[in-house]
Amino acid sequence: MSYATEKLNEEKVFKDPVHRYVHVRDRVIWDLIGTKEFQRLRRIRQLGTTYLTFHGAEHSRLNHSLGVYEIVRRIIDDGFEGRPEWDSNERLLCLCAALLHDLGHGPFSHSFEKVFHLDHEDFTRAIILGDTEVNAVLRNVKEEFPKHVAEVIAKTYKNKMVVSLISSQIDADRMDYLQRDAYFTGVSYGHFDMERILRVMRPREDQVVIKSSGMHAVEDYIMSRYQMYWQVYFHPVTRSAEVILTKILHRAKQLHEEFYNFKHQPIHFYSIFEDELTLQDYLKLDESIIHYYFQAWEEEDDPILSDLCRRFMNRNLFKYVEFNPTTQMKDLMELNNLFKKAGLDPEYYLVVDSSSDLPYDFYRPGEEEERLPIHLLMPTGEVRELSRESEIVDAISGKRRTDHKLYFPLDLLQDVSTKKTIKRKILEILGI
Numbered sequence: 001m002s003y004a005t006e007k008l009n010e011e012k013v014f015k016d017p018v019h020r021y022v023h024v025r026d027r028v029i030w031d032l033i034g035t036k037e038f039q040r041l042r043r044i045r046q047l048g049t050t051y052l053t054f055h056g057a058e059h060s061r062l063n064h065s066l067g068v069y070e071i072v073r074r075i076i077d078d079g080f081e082g083r084p085e086w087d088s089n090e091r092l093l094c095l096c097a098a099l100l101h102d103l104g105h106g107p108f109s110h111s112f113e114k115v116f117h118l119d120h121e122d123f124t125r126a127i128i129l130g131d132t133e134v135n136a137v138l139r140n141v142k143e144e145f146p147k148h149v150a151e152v153i154a155k156t157y158k159n160k161m162v163v164s165l166i167s168s169q170i171d172a173d174r175m176d177y178l179q180r181d182a183y184f185t186g187v188s189y190g191h192f193d194m195e196r197i198l199r200v201m202r203p204r205e206d207q208v209v210i211k212s213s214g215m216h217a218v219e220d221y222i223m224s225r226y227q228m229y230w231q232v233y234f235h236p237v238t239r240s241a242e243v244i245l246t247k248i249l250h251r252a253k254q255l256h257e258e259f260y261n262f263k264h265q266p267i268h269f270y271s272i273f274e275d276e277l278t279l280q281d282y283l284k285l286d287e288s289i290i291h292y293y294f295q296a297w298e299e300e301d302d303p304i305l306s307d308l309c310r311r312f313m314n315r316n317l318f319k320y321v322e323f324n325p326t327t328q329m330k331d332l333m334e335l336n337n338l339f340k341k342a343g344l345d346p347e348y349y350l351v352v353d354s355s356s357d358l359p360y361d362f363y364r365p366g367e368e369e370e371r372l373p374i375h376l377l378m379p380t381g382e383v384r385e386l387s388r389e390s391e392i393v394d395a396i397s398g399k400r401r402t403d404h405k406l407y408f409p410l411d412l413l414q415d416v417s418t419k420k421t422i423k424r425k426i427l428e429i430l431g432i
Contacts, residue, residue, distance in 0.1 A: 043286035189227035
């Protein structure tokens with residue numbers, strides 16, 4: 001028996017709050033779970049700063065990765081196996097890509113990436129292809145196997161059906177994180193009938209399609225996603241924490257560039273600050289490391305870094321007001337000047353934050369980004385794009401919703417011991 005087909009002596013199971021159990025029989029999957037690069041995901045939260053809004057949101061990227069693996073395993077083993085359109089030789093590749101799809105996430109994921117212009121998918125591929133324990137396991141399958149896994153994650157793999165299981169508008173990734181994030185945040189929005197969707201998924205040519213009888217379950221899934229984005233992922237309090245987190249990292253980098261003498265030297269950040277980040281350096285970063293520095297930097301002599309770190313660690317977040325950058329740019333310019341007069345650096349204490357989401361769309365010729373739409377399999381055998389059949393989906397298809405907030409430290413503005421007139425003027429413009 002080859003390593004690629006080797007099974008464990010008995011099935012291993014992980015108890016899971018969303019899927020009840022995660023089942024592992026393949027030796028390759030079991031070995032990948034045991035690698036240090038995969039175990040690192042225990043130390044990175046799935047939802048970044050959301051735990052400061054929803055106190056239950058402490059679940060990790062490892063939780064989610066196991067969940068995505070389990071959904072793909074069920075789709076393939078329970079739904080696709082034996083169907084002529086499905087190539088069973090792709091099974092292990094699908095399972096490995098599902099398990100490893102988030103391997104390159106860093107601490108506080110998207111906020112961290114934004115500051116330092118990083119991309120977690122680049123690091124995912126680097127881990128899979130580099131000198132790592134994960135790569136060693138994958139190479140034991142076949143020498144070119146790591147390359148194929150990386151291609152699935154990069155969406156360049158030749159079999160587009162394999163890619164669509166991991167990355168499309170109805171994929172295992174989204175089906176897991178919506179339910180998992182709803183469970184741990186305690187909200188009801190992210191729940192949908194996944195069992196029904198799994199039952200009506202079918203392999204067809206180069207994509208996964210949904211039997212038309214399951215259309216209403218898919219509508220429910222899309223609306224669940226829409227609600228989760230605006231009620232959880234784009235929650236204004238979570239965004240306030242992200243704003244402060246982002247500004248801490250910006251400030252630390254700026255101080256480093258100005259040769260500031262840190263009391264607690266940012267050793268883990270040197271290669272990032274100097275644009276010389278190696279994979280080995282990146283893998284040493286997790287959220288416990290970031291928290292250590294933020295706690296240490298509360299004692300720094302730089303008043304901005306110290307204040308921002310104290311705010312983040314103690315959840316003394318910025319307040320916010322609705323803001324329209326199209327019509328209120330004059331107000332923003334005036335506020336910038338007033339903040340400077342009040343002794344508050346607007347670069348760090350006056351921040352416009354925008355969130356935007358497109359709940360569903362389909363490919364339109366001439367657009368740069370090709371979106372994989374959801375297709376329904378009609379009783380006649382014809383395949384139809386979802387929004388052509390669903391009035392609900394058609395109503396929201398292609399409609400981007402954007403929200404803008406202006407964040408600021410209300411406590412410092414209400415402290416009128418100094419510059420009382422200026423601060424009062426700021427509050428008037430903010431409408432407070």
